[in-house]
Amino acid sequence: MTERIVIVGGGSGGTITANRLSEELESEIEAGKIEITVVSANPNHLYKPLYLYIPLGEAELEDTRRPLVDLVDHRVTLVYKRVTEIDTDGKSLAMDDGSELDYDYLVVGTGAIPQPEETPGLGEDEPGHHFYGPDASENLRETLANFDEGHLVLSVIGTPHVCPAAPVEFPMIVEEWFRERGVREDIEITYTYPIQRLHGVRPTAEWMVPRFEERDIETKTFFNVENVEDGTIETLEGKELDFDLMIGIPEFTASPIIEEAGLGEEWMEVDRNTLESEHAEDVWGIGDVTNLPTSKAGSVAHYASGTLVSRIASEVRDQVPTATFHGKTICFIEAGTEEGTFIEFAYDREPVVRDENRFLHWSKLGYNEAYWLTARGVM
């Protein structure tokens, strides 16, 4: 009998897992014992870290996407449909076209969905911009190109935010970008964060303080954006801040199918070491959709996929799964347009941010090119 492994999501987690699994289970697939299917609402794979560069004209939308069919191993079946329901008792998925797909093993990698509309005044045709989607980052490019004086405010609205680094990087990159264009003296920059320090990860917050001071980037903490009116941000704490250009890091949620399937209340609840669902048999989570106690970053999905593939392969082979995930996370951080650094941590290893240098900036740019090999499961 053929057993079906179904992976929902063709993002970083789903794609890397599919490619590594098809490699690992090559002989079982060839013998007709295993079938692997990826179900994705989007026929393209999106490399979202490039959204950071689009507003500055340093990346194009075409650079961010590749057809899944060009990235995913030929042994994997691709289904371009949206999953509307997960029935973990009946081991079946319902799709937006009314069809159903049964599974024996299920991997959920549906990501974290930006919710700018949760903040009045943020999003398309609103005074507040963001760069967490293709259209939003392109709109911001147009606005930024015409911005040569006034007050730019970057506000982190929701936590956890996808990618711990992007909100830190953007003010430092744009500050240098304004200097390069000779307009920095006419622009004031303010960064706001909802808790009492500049970032949820304490060493990142500590690293930011002198760097933001050096660059004359104003900061405000305990700043919880409630709404964005024309020219003014109002906060839950009753503060007001005037702006000429506002960029928000929006709130994020999991797809509603997670809660509806009983897989978690806010995020998909998984064991932090085995990635198994806390609520259903033969179901695993990968990437931003999970409640893993680490960052919502592509690197986490990448490292976790190794554990996932090994555990699923053991299950398929009736062996005891032994691989465990220890929360390995690495994120590059751009410190302007010329230098960069990275932060690294794990469940039992405190985050460390090193001093920035040119080599690490070029490493980040190099990785942005090499990412497509990661997606293929090669590195």
Ligand SMILES: Cc1cc2nc3c(=O)[nH]c(=O)nc-3n(C[C@H](O)[C@H](O)[C@H](O)COP(=O)(O)OP(=O)(O)OC[C@H]3O[C@@H](n4cnc5c(N)ncnc54)[C@H](O)[C@@H]3O)c2cc1C
């Ligand atoms: C601006 C920005 C900068 C970033 N920078 C970095 C960085 O420097 N380093 C880093 O490590 N990470 C970075 N990230 C984060 C990284 O992009 C994410 O952590 C990563 O994409 C998570 O992968 P994922 O597979 O969990 O989710 P995603 O990549 O979001 O993929 C989710 C997939 O699920 C599909 N899907 C969703 N719902 C359904 C459904 N109901 N049915 C079928 N398919 C569905 C989607 O179509 C998509 O294919 C950044 C993100 C952004 C936005």
